[in-house]
Amino acid sequence: MDVEELRLRLEFEKQTLPLPTQLINKLRLAPDKVEQALSWLNANEHHHIITLSDPLYPPLLAQIIDPPPLLFAKGDISSLLLPSIALVGSRNASPGGIEVANTLAAQLTIEGFSVTSGMALGIDGAAHRGAISAGGSTMAVLGSGLEKIYPQRHRYLYQDIIENGCVISELWPDVGPFAGNFPKRNRIVSGLSVGTVVVEATQKSGSLISARLAMEQNRNVFAVPGSVLSGYHEGCHELIRNGATLVETAADIIEELTSLSHYHLEEVRARHHxxxxxxxxxxxxxxxxxxxxxxxxxxxxxxxxxxxxxxxxxxxxxxxxxxxxxxxxxxxxxxxxx
CATH class of the missing domain: 1.10.10.10 (Winged helix-like DNA-binding domain superfamily/Winged helix DNA-binding domain)
Incomplete structure (x- = not known):
């Protein structure tokens, strides 16, 4: 890919997507910005830039109302073609929640699903580690550019994810982890996935944003129940009251999603003709x-x-x-x- 090709692809995305003016202006890139992106792309064979018109663009993500016109990815991009399940939850997770997330992720990858999360502390990190421990594939969607690892505590996990899947961001590689980026990235976490599982969440947890976005994207939402004596599960109980599927084991998720995973494969087949x-x-x-x-x-x-x-x-x-x-x-x- 050269400068002109990247510009042409971005022009195509602007013409075919109902993008807000602010985003269209952002896509009017200065030549040096495009050069920076292409320098990053060419620096390593595991660096990838995927536009919405690219055959490798995740087909489920392309179906949401506001798909990112550009994805930066590091790692094995074949992970993008696997049916994925999002596992999200509290940053301040309990030891029991960490164990549940780890176990669910491992069980799901053994069944052939990829596990997607946001590489945050707590449940997110446990989900990625569970998938990796089972020899499966995992994807992390960052709220920063791919060269600005956040949180720094997960820098080793970041490398492990690249070796066992990929890390993804719609942000340019050198963009820092600003607070406003994280709610926006949640639409990608849920958009990549056939379903979203909330393992632990308080009433004000950011994980509930992912669950709400999944519902808006017509994806299944699952929640793991817990003790009514702690505040760790209030958000999960609220989701279940509102129609989310109660989850005790991975079998509860797989039973619900079997038909959707087949649909995902059919979508990929159609996209690749x-x-x-x-x-x-x-x-x-x-x-x-x-x-x-x-x-x-x-x-x-x-x-x-x-x-x-x-x-x-x-x-x-x-x-x-x-x-x-x-x-x-x-x-x-x-x-x-x-």
Whole structure:
């Protein structure tokens, strides 16, 4: 991507989105700003800039009222194509809440979901760690630019997330963590996900913003109940009274979301112009030969097949939809012989 291509993509997004004037003005970028972004992009192979018209733009996020026209990402962007569940909650979480978030995240990734959160202290951090501990994929949406890690206490977690998924921001890489950024980023957390789970929340918790946004985006909302003797769960109990699904284990979430995860795959297939199930008995033979009956990483598939990452991701989705392979934590497993 060069300066002119990035400018053209931004112009396209301005013309096709009902953006407010203030945001349109922000997208009228000075050449040096565009150069800075492209310098950041070219500094590392794991740096990515994804526009709304990009095939790798998350299809569920594209459906919200105000999708970010530009995403900066660090890490493995194939994570963006997995069906995701958001786990959010209080920064001042109880030890029990930390344990619940960790356990739920691990169980969800074992079932093939990616876990999305905001890398904040408390429940967010526990959700990311739970996904990583189970060998799964996790995405962190930051309220700062990707080069301004916040909170600093999570700088090592930040690196772990990059190695096991990706970190994302709509903000330019050098933007600091201003208070107004965080409620706005919550729409991305919920927008990326087929459902949002609130693990612990007081009546004034910022996590309730994510839950409200998820409802507005027509996504499922889940809440974990707790003791009425503490204030940790007042927000969760209120959500349940208002129709959120009560969650005790990951099975409660998965049962509700199974049909939605299939819908997500269909949306991705349509976005990438993947044909319906073919009568061909062996689709993409070189690619299929790259996947073993034990977990094969996507990097291994790309290296063995000799194809580009974008093409591999598209074809692997088709193979999954046809039942030849299945996505598992850490990569793919072949299900049947040719």
């Amino acid at each position: 993947i044909e319906a199930k073919s009568n061909c008995s062996l689709p993409f033979p070189p690619l299929l030969a790259s996947v073993g009956y034990e977990t094969t990483t996507i990097d291994r598939v790309v290296e063995h097949s000799g194809q580009s990452l974008d093409l591999v991701l598209i074809q692997m989705l088709e193979l999954e939809l046809q039942g030849w392979v299945t996505a598992v934590p850490g990569g793919y497993v072949r299900l049947k012989r040719s």
